[in-house]
Amino acid sequence: MSGQRSGLISLRIRPALLSVLKAGYSRAFLTRDICAGLTVGVVALPLAMAFAIASGATPESGLFTAIVAGAIISLFGGSRYQIGGPTGAFVVIIAGVIARHGYEGLVVATLMAGFFLMLMGFFRLGKVLQFIPYPVTTGFTAGIGLYILVSQFKDFLGLQIGAQSPEFLEKLHSCWQGIGTMQHGAVITGGVTIGAMVLVRRFCPRIPAHIVGIFSSMLVVWLAGLEVETIGSRFGGIPAALPSFAMPHDFFGLAAKVLPDAFAIALLAGIESLLSAVVADGMTGERHEPSTELVAQGLANIASGLFGGIPATGAIARTATNIRAGAASPVAGIIHAVTLAAFMLFLAPVASLIPLASLAGVLCIVAWDMSEIHKFARLLRAPRSDVLVLVTTFLLTVLVDLTVAVQVGVVLAALLFMRRMSEVSNLRLGVAGNGNGELSNDSRIACASSEYCPGEVMIYEVDGPFFFGIAERFLSVLHVLREPPKVIVIRMDHVPTVDATGIHALETFVVHAGRKNIQLVVCGLQPRVRFVLEKLGTLNKLGEGNVLETLPEAMQRADNLALSAG
Structure with missing residues (x-):
């Protein structure tokens, strides 16, 4: 049968009997x-x-x-x-x-x-x-x-x-x-x-x-x-x-x-x-x-x-x-x-x-x-x-x-699936320029070089689906830092998908960071994730020039922001 398709609804059905009859039904x-x-x-x-x-x-x-x-x-x-x-x-x-x-x-x-x-x-x-x-x-x-x-x-x-x-x-x-x-x-x-x-x-x-x-x-x-x-x-x-x-x-x-x-x-x-x-x-x-x-x-x-x-x-x-x-x-x-x-x-x-x-x-x-x-x-x-x-x-x-x-x-x-998925997504923290930093228990250091501002730029990397399962851990980063940096780079190269809770967590992170005078830079957005963030207006909240393609570009932007912050 021919049919129509609109959005998620499909009115097209294909009975197996019709396919058999079209292919030829023999006496055998x-x-x-x-x-x-x-x-x-x-x-x-x-x-x-x-x-x-x-x-x-x-x-x-x-x-x-x-x-x-x-x-x-x-x-x-x-x-x-x-x-x-x-x-x-x-x-x-x-x-x-x-x-x-x-x-x-x-x-x-x-x-x-x-x-x-x-x-x-x-x-x-x-x-x-x-x-x-x-x-x-x-x-x-x-x-x-x-x-x-x-x-x-x-x-x-x-x-x-x-x-x-x-x-x-x-x-x-x-x-x-x-x-x-x-x-x-x-x-x-x-x-x-x-x-x-x-x-x-x-x-x-x-x-x-x-x-x-x-x-x-x-x-x-x-x-x-x-x-x-x-x-x-x-x-x-x-x-x-x-x-x-x-x-x-x-x-x-x-x-x-x-x-x-x-x-x-x-x-x-x-x-x-x-x-x-x-x-x-x-x-x-x-x-x-x-x-x-x-x-x-x-x-x-x-x-x-x-x-x-x-x-x-x-x-x-x-x-x-x-x-x-x-x-x-x-x-x-x-x-x-x-x-x-x-x-x-x-x-x-x-x-x-x-x-x-x-x-x-x-x-x-x-x-x-x-x-x-x-x-x-x-x-x-x-x-x-x-x-x-x-x-x-x-x-x-x-x-x-x-x-x-x-x-x-x-x-x-x-519920158990949610718990397991939250364990699949990794959170990695590190201070640019050295391997030291205040880390949460479930984090690992991901070092990157900052030519001008060692210790003033921190990289925060999300590895895996950015969804409700890790939202709470994502927000907790600002609470475990004794000496907040001037700039945090959020690296999302390995984030294949994002949901509404993850987006809300990112936007909340932006607000909380602003209260602590921390600048945010995001890099490595995959096309699917970028489309969703852009559609919901999240990229506008990050600010013009703070969404970069690669980590080196993001680190250069972070260094400039740290220097200008004095």
């Missing part, structure tokens, strides 16, 4: 896409229902999401192989929204999240999302994994404890109190599912393990005559009908209440979809278009909310399955959605027979995969600041709220 490609689409459709079927049930929604809402959002992501997305649908990352936040505001509140949050995702795409923020610190993503994914695991205790053990609170500790407490109601049939069913999945992964990794696990458990339930709760007994089955359009009745009344949740959903959807696209690129050698992908994710979530679904994003496991099954283009993702739609229309009664304990077993394996315990344990040996971010994000995800966890984790990581 169609054959590969049909096979891959059918395969990933079968894989997505139980997962879509399982994630919806774990989130507190109905199984058909998960299928609606996989059908509607999956088709839109493949139609308009920027990745050639991306498969979209419900994922485990949303379980915590969906459960909380439904518990507080009902399903309609979730719909409103999903619609708003879709809008935010589209804005991210238009503002080309795809690259920015990739800068979310690794300890943050590891912390909240591990927390989500633990939350999903605990949320499956009720169905896996067959506990008769009624509706559960979305709070982690309350879930544990209610399971403990209801342990006496455990049903052995459910435990056997869930155990068979997990055992079959582990064996298939070990000896036949190319076969979808959870499909084998579910069918194995259904066979055991039938042969042994076990009485277990199924999708049909709890939810009354799955409607043999496609999703229909429905607007929320109280959008504006709920919008303000679910705004933080909508931001969290958008952030998680953006991160996971782009991560999935990166994984697909690594497996195929292709390159995705992140801005286009975010716009497609936004459209998909809006459509999912309007057609009875839940939040959606790119699903890493299903995308990888799609690639391994031989997909050639986004058509495979569309066929995957059509496969799910056909199942709902013609085979919905079969899904009603799936034991809930079996789905719980599948989600236990999903939770184990998400937690990535080996990565979590390895990060515990990282620098203490990273460990702090990791553990804080993990605990907040589990004990408080995923929205809070992501916000606090990102802010904490940003």
Whole structure:
């Protein structure tokens, strides 16, 4: 698609499907896409229902999401192989929204999240999302994994404890109190599912393990005559009908209440979809278009909310399955959605027979995969600041709220980043003509010759980004000098960038130096830094003739100023 670009906003999107069709779509490609689409459709079927049930929604809402959002992501997305649908990352936040505001509140949050995702795409923020610190993503994914695991205790053990609170500790407490109601049939069913999945992964990794696990458990339930709760007994089955359009009745009344949740959903959807696209690129050698992908994710979530679904994003496991099954283009993702739609229309009664304990077993394996315990344990040996971010994000995800966890984790990581960046920028002080001078603890001497005025001209050099991280240290130079010189030369040859706080610090330095009758000379400004300082009027405050290109020119100017000061 052709588009327009204005400032930071880009309305230009390039769907991968359009690129494939322009390059030529052959019959061989169609054959590969049909096979891959059918395969990933079968894989997505139980997962879509399982994630919806774990989130507190109905199984058909998960299928609606996989059908509607999956088709839109493949139609308009920027990745050639991306498969979209419900994922485990949303379980915590969906459960909380439904518990507080009902399903309609979730719909409103999903619609708003879709809008935010589209804005991210238009503002080309795809690259920015990739800068979310690794300890943050590891912390909240591990927390989500633990939350999903605990949320499956009720169905896996067959506990008769009624509706559960979305709070982690309350879930544990209610399971403990209801342990006496455990049903052995459910435990056997869930155990068979997990055992079959582990064996298939070990000896036949190319076969979808959870499909084998579910069918194995259904066979055991039938042969042994076990009485277990199924999708049909709890939810009354799955409607043999496609999703229909429905607007929320109280959008504006709920919008303000679910705004933080909508931001969290958008952030998680953006991160996971782009991560999935990166994984697909690594497996195929292709390159995705992140801005286009975010716009497609936004459209998909809006459509999912309007057609009875839940939040959606790119699903890493299903995308990888799609690639391994031989997909050639986004058509495979569309066929995957059509496969799910056909199942709902013609085979919905079969899904009603799936034991809930079996789905719980599948989600236990999903939770184990998400937690990535080996990565979590390895990060515990990282620098203490990273460990702090990791553990804080993990605990907040589990004990408080995923929205809070992501916000606090990102802010904490940003603060630590500021601290580290302030350590990257060096401050160097020295008195011209000799190596003596009153130095702060974090400074080093940078000597330069002053032919006429030794000891009366001091060089103050900034090496690295001149930003808020070193502003305070920059201003402290005037306070540590017992005998201020007549002239200070500020050398900025190695300053690649400057921010508003750094500029304010420089201007404050000019004012304070003037009160002490110290003249300032600046040299070595790089073009980018000079442009910013000139645009804000900072160079005018330094005075005409006090901004030089090289250090020798600056030293000559400093000598003249020192001599004239007498």
